[in-house]
Each structure stands twice: as C-alpha cells, then as structure tokens.
Amino acid sequence: MKYFTSDPASEPSSVLYSRCTVDLKSGEIQMEDVPCRNLEDVLGGFGRSFQILAERSINKAYCDENPLIVNTGLLTGSSAMTGMRTYFSGYSPIKESKKGLPAAMWSAGSGNFGAKLKWTGLDELIFENRSQKPVYALIRETPDGPLVELKPADHLLGLSTHDKIMALQNEYGNAHFAAIGQAGEQWENVYIGAVALSTDNQLKSGEDKVRFAGRGGMGSLMGYKNILALVAQSSDKIKPLSPEVRKVNINVVKGGGSARLQPINRGGGGGTWAAYDVLQAFHAVPVNNFRPQGNGLPEKMFRANVEKEYLIKSEACYRCGITCHNNVYEKKEDGRAGEFLAKFDYEPLNLLSTNIGIHDAGQAARLIHLTDNFGMDSISLGVTISYVLSYNERHPEHPLLNGATFGEYSKIMELVEQTALGNLPEIGRGSKRLSESTGETSYAYHVKGLELPAYQPETNPGYAWAIAGGHMSMGTYGLLTREGKSDMDSWVQGITQTKLQIVGFDMIGLCKFFDITKGICTQMVVDCLKSEFNLEVTTEELAASVRRAFLRGLALELRQGYQKEEYSLPAEVWERPNPNIKLPNITSPEFIAELQKRVWEVFEPELEGLLP
C-alpha cells in the first residue's frame, strides 16, 4: 500500500494498493497501483473484493468471467496481534439463490501465508479466466517490486493439502503456501473445496497443522481455474513493535477480550471447543442433524472427557499470544504426546461428530483430519452428510448412497472419502441441491444455500441475514443463548446495528478473536492504524465503512436473485419444534415474519446506490 494522506476516510484515492491481475488463459500478468475508492478499499478483504465482484454480471460460478480474488487486510502482516488473515473471494459454487444464481462470497483464514503475501509487496491478486494445465502461482519479492509467475503443477496433482504444501516447501525456502486438496481438484462434483494456508508450526514440525479458508467453495473455484497452489516468498518485514501497538497487543492478551479463547492452564477458557459445555447446558448442541435429544450424549465430546484418553496441546499461529488452537494427540503410555490427530475447534468437531451421531473423539479426529487433508469445508460437508443420514433414518427402505445412518463410522468415512474424490456429487454439491432433488427440503440445514454452523437455528434467526456464513458474518449466534434476548426489539437491533459489525474483521486482516465482542471499531484498532501507517481514522468512520460493506453484500445477494422469503431458516425449526432445547422459542413463523418485516424496513432504504 502507498499512503499519500493520513486521512483515508476523506481522501481514499490518496491511498494506493498494489494489484496483480493474472490472465490464466493467456498467461499475461499485469501489475498496477490502484487508487482506493473509499475506506472499504483501504481496509481491504471483502470490503474491497465485493466491490470488484459487484462490477461483474455472473450467472454461474464456473465461468471465465468469475474472478478469484486473493487479498489481505490493512493490518495483515503488521505487528498488531492476529494480523495474519488472507481472503479468497469470488462468486461461490456452493452458495446460490433459489433462482440458481451464484452468490458473491469470501472466505478468510489465518496461517502465515497472508503476511508473506503482503510482504512481497502485493495487496491483491486477481485470477481471470482458467488455465488449460494445472499451475501454481509464485509471488516473489524482488528489488523491483513483487513478481508473479505461473509454474506447471502436474507434480502436485492428487496430493492432499498438506502434501502439496510440504512438496512446495522443498522447492521454496522463506515462503508460505496456500493449497487446495484433492476435493478442489474435483471441482465439478465438489463445490465445497477449501483452501489450506500453511503455518510456521506445520513447516517446522512436518505435521499437518494447517489453517483453512473453508467456506463457500473458494477451493473449488481455485480448482476450476486449475490453480493448485500459491507460493508467497519474501523476507519477513514485521515492523519493530511500537509502544502503542505493544499496548494494544498486551490488551488483546491480558485485557480480557480474548480470555475465553486462551489456554486453560493460563486461566483462559480453552478455545472455541468450550462452546460444547455451554450449549449443552441448554440442550442446544446439534445432535443427529440439528435435533438435540435432551440427553447427555454431547458430553462425550467435552474436553474434560476427551482429555482422559488424548493429550491436548494449546498452540498458536505465529506470534499470536491468544493461542486458541487445541491440537489433539495420541497419548503415549508415559503420558507424552504421540501422533498428532487433529485440531479441535467447535464447528468442525461438532459437525463431524455429535451432529452425525459419532461420540468417539478418536473417530471424530480422524474424520476432521481426513476432511482437512482432502481440503473440504468441514461445515458444509458435515451438514450435508447429516442430511443424508437423516434422510436414511426416515427412509430405511430406499436410503441414499451407501445407506449410512447416524453413528455408522466406517460408512460415514466412506462418504467423506468418496465425496472428496469426486464420486459423490450428491454430497459434494451441498445440502440445498441434494434436498431439492429428494424433495425433502425442510430438514436440510442451510440458509441461502450455505450450510449452517454448529449453533442451532432455533437460537439464531439472524442466520438469515448473514452474508457469508452463519456465524462469522452475523454475530447474533449468542444473542439468545448468551445474552438471553428473546424480544423482537433486541433482535432487530442486533441484526441491523451491532452484530453485523463482526464482518469488519474480514476487511482489516485481523482474527475475530482480537476483540470479538466489540469488533474493529475500537480505539485499539485506531491506535494500530495510527502507529503502523500514520493513518487517522475514527471509530465512527470505521463503523460506517463496515456497515456499507455489509450492506453491499446484502445488495449483491438480492441482485443474484435472492427473494425475501429466502431470508429464513430450515422449515423443520417450526414444523417440528424441538421441545428439548431449554431456551425461549424465537423461531415461530410469526416471530420470523415480524423480524423479516422490521429488518428489511431498516436495511432496504440503505441498499440504494451501493452497487454500480
């Protein structure tokens, strides 16, 4: 980025970002410095990429005109803690309106790739068209600025995410990597491919401790374009820590905002896995395709119970003091760590265990491990499999696929493998398409074509307005469970004002755990921008920019054919209310109808003029 102003909100065009456009068909590569149009462009991430997507008219995800945009946020690669995010954006193969048009989508991941990409001097890579042969892109720092080359990638074909990264590591030192797995290569039948991002820990240990940009099938779009991997090679350019950023970083770790994500032995809450215990207290842990049974089954996956048999280590992304990863290892007889099995985060864990009837941590670890190595979004995969299992339970005489039902580990394992290899498009194309083909849509747990994360829809009607995945682009998942809000005013206020601000993290390059409750419109972020770039931005300007970016996403959905009635929840929620969930019912048809009316009353007038 080049800054010729200290006031990017008023003078955005005085901030330039470095873009490389790669035409995969012709091999032409164009570098340019692009003036920012607004603060969203300056902040980056989806705030910028969605403006590019909005300029295109795209009717199907797999077409030459649909770009794959890889970018970072303003604070990616900075000394601000968690500043490691990379964003992948494009029209999604998996998320589509009922009209059949693909939705614009972004997916974010940590790991070290984003910082390395930034340090090459590049802020954005746009891949146009499609390569005839498999390639990987090498982005290098040179004395004359960033250099991008396409290289043949036949030797990477068929390798897992981890193996691709390790193979490239043998060729490139001082580099980090983004790679798809076999699933992304099978893009025609797998719309849920993820992009794996390498970590320092992975490259040093050789263990597959990878981070993922999982949602929305960006790995499949990458596969369609025949790009198997990206390599970012650069020296590390982290600035010395200024007193201001040091203070912010100390506040991130010690100020309490991230305490619940920090390791238990440091007095923290133990990461996102802890949600299991909390949600179980309300019998709101998804079980057997989002039907909690009011019993103790989910407790088998509580950390305290898993710890009896396995060793759990708290680990972190490079330089991050939050240390939110919970890596599960075999426990040797002497109590030391054996083989690394998987990383247990709440979403993948639940959706690949309790919600598909698996209550054995070892089996869950193997399913997560396999899904990660094949490079699939564990949320979309888990939820589509749970749909299949639920269908089979209802139709034992005419089951789908291999007839698997809840808890049948080896049959479920077969479904995962065969999906990744492109042999089960029924699963690989997601629950919306599958349920439309069976005619039984009410218990397909997706909203707007994207599978729900592991929070019961009964607890979160806000899912309907999430623009890129239920829990990370609309922060209402705790409004009922955590805050106890069941009144209409709180929900309208949450969806239309406070909780949409969560998407700010997917612009600026920080992990949400930097300050998940307050978002990016805080003095901490203001101080980082001033210290790192001498930019003076107010919290109000940040909030307005995040809101515009969110609303632009909503406007883009409508332009892609979404009807208002699609802003709803899976019908089973009110057709078969679950009496086991110990929370007030806020998903009756009447409540949803009133919520829709009031939310659109706020949003609709603001949507005008946001798209070109």
Add this chain to the structure above:
Amino acid sequence: MYRGYLNQPLTAAPFKNLQKWGKMNITIKLVGTFRIGRFFETVREYPSGTCVREVVDELRIPDPLLGIVLINDIHAGVEEILNDGDILCLLPLIDGG
C-alpha cells in the same frame, strides 16, 4: 491445591454475618472450565440479600470468562439478588467457532 485464577486459595470466608442475617440455601451449578478445581454442583448457605456478584467473587471466577448467569434457568445479571431455594448456574462465554 487449586488456587484459582488469581492464584489465591479458594475459601468461603466472606459471609461472616450469616447468623446475624437470615439464611438461604442456593444451589450452585458450574459449567465447563469453571468446574476445574471447584465443583459441578453444590448447595451453599448465604445471608439473605446476597447477589450473584458476591457468589462469583467468592468462587473467584474471573470476569472476562463469565459469560452467562442463569437463575432458575432464566438469564440474569450479576447484580441480581438471590432468593432462598434459587438454582444459580454460572457458564463461561461462548464465541465463534
């Protein structure tokens, strides 16, 4: 001995005036990491007028970790006054996945 978040021993000392004031029995349920070094569920005697905050402080549950307070299964705040026979459930925060 588990010494709690603030590295101080856990005691039930703050309520010395139990005799002077009326007493009440409160069932306390803890969830998740709050159980480590404490208990799952117990019944304790407190003076009338005790609020949730006092119980939280007594148990040395750190503020940043306290996410949800339920009294008789209904969400409540830390300033809420408890009544005899109440079931108080303390849960950690949940946030994202």
